[in-house]
Amino acid sequence: AQSVTQPDIHITVSEGASLELRCNYSYGATPYLFWYVQSPGQGLQLLLKYFSGDTLVQGIKGFEAEFKRSQSSFNLRKPSVHWSDAAEYFCAVGATISSGSARQLTFGSGTQLTVLP
Amino acid sequence: SQTIHQWPATLVQPVGSPLSLECTVEGTSNPNLYWYRQAAGRGLQLLFYSVGIGQISSEVPQNLSASRPQDRQFILSSKKLLLSDSGFYLCAWSVVWGARGTPLHFGNGTRLTVT
Numbered sequence: 001a002q003s004v005t006q007p008d009i010h011i012t013v014s015e016g017a018s019l020e021l022r023c024n025y026s027y028g029a030t031p032y033l034f035w036y037v038q039s040p041g042q043g044l045q046l047l048l049k050y051f052s053g054d055t056l057v058q059g060i061k062g063f064e065a066e067f068k069r070s071q072s073s074f075n076l077r078k079p080s081v082h083w084s085d086a087a088e089y090f091c092a093v094g095a096t097i098s099s100g101s102a103r104q105l106t107f108g109s110g111t112q113l114t115v116l117p
Numbered sequence: 118s119q120t121i122h123q124w125p126a127t128l129v130q131p132v133g134s135p136l137s138l139e140c141t142v143e144g145t146s147n148p149n150l151y152w153y154r155q156a157a158g159r160g161l162q163l164l165f166y167s168v169g170i171g172q173i174s175s176e177v178p179q180n181l182s183a184s185r186p187q188d189r190q191f192i193l194s195s196k197k198l199l200l201s202d203s204g205f206y207l208c209a210w211s212v213v214w215g216a217r218g219t220p221l222h223f224g225n226g227t228r229l230t231v232t
Contacts, residue, residue: 042226043225044223104166107160107161
């Protein structure tokens with residue numbers, strides 16, 4: 001079964017600083033990988049996804065992520081963080097549910113990002 | 118474009134009372150539909166998914182049930198709520214299997230507090 005580990009429960013950065021959120025996955029085949037962001041009391045919004053091709057993926061809001069198969073990682077980065085980026089970030093790996101007819105995402109436990117002024 | 122609506126946004130219910138949360142999707146046909154629960158400080162747990170009308174699969178045995186009476190409507194129910202049912206419930210949809218790399222699209226969630 002697939003799994004996702006987000007080693008950092010909480011990260012604090014200053015506005016304008018660079019950001020990297022870590023994600024490690026476990027999956028037996030080529031994974032489908034996703035990053036989502038969740039503002040307080042809201043649903044999850046898709047930031048970016050990887051399923052094949054270029055290992056550096058660009059997303060919305062200036063985020064990017066790099067797939068590294070050798071490290072089983074899919075870290076999220078942003079060169080300069082804005083105060084509005086404060087939220088919780090979830091990494092997810094996609095796979096077929098055992099029935100073969102629906103897709104399941106397995107989520108990490110999330111990383112809470114605090115942005116200091 | 119596709120949109121997903123989930124209601125109510127917040128709900129406070131006493132232990133032993135029934136529950137009905139509703140989710141509808143617009144702008145797409147025959148979506149896969151999902152119910153997730155997010156407990157405080159934890160990740161997301163898949164509760165139910167559906168690949169068509171009347172087709173419901175449960176991932177975790179529990180006090181809850183789901184139904185899909187129409188193509189784009191997904192309902193989460195309980196006959197008698199438990200304290201442990203408190204949490205943040207998220208509905209999501211995706212295109213049907215076969216489209217590689219398709220993500221899930223989430224509603225805004227329902228905050229359920231069982232007192």
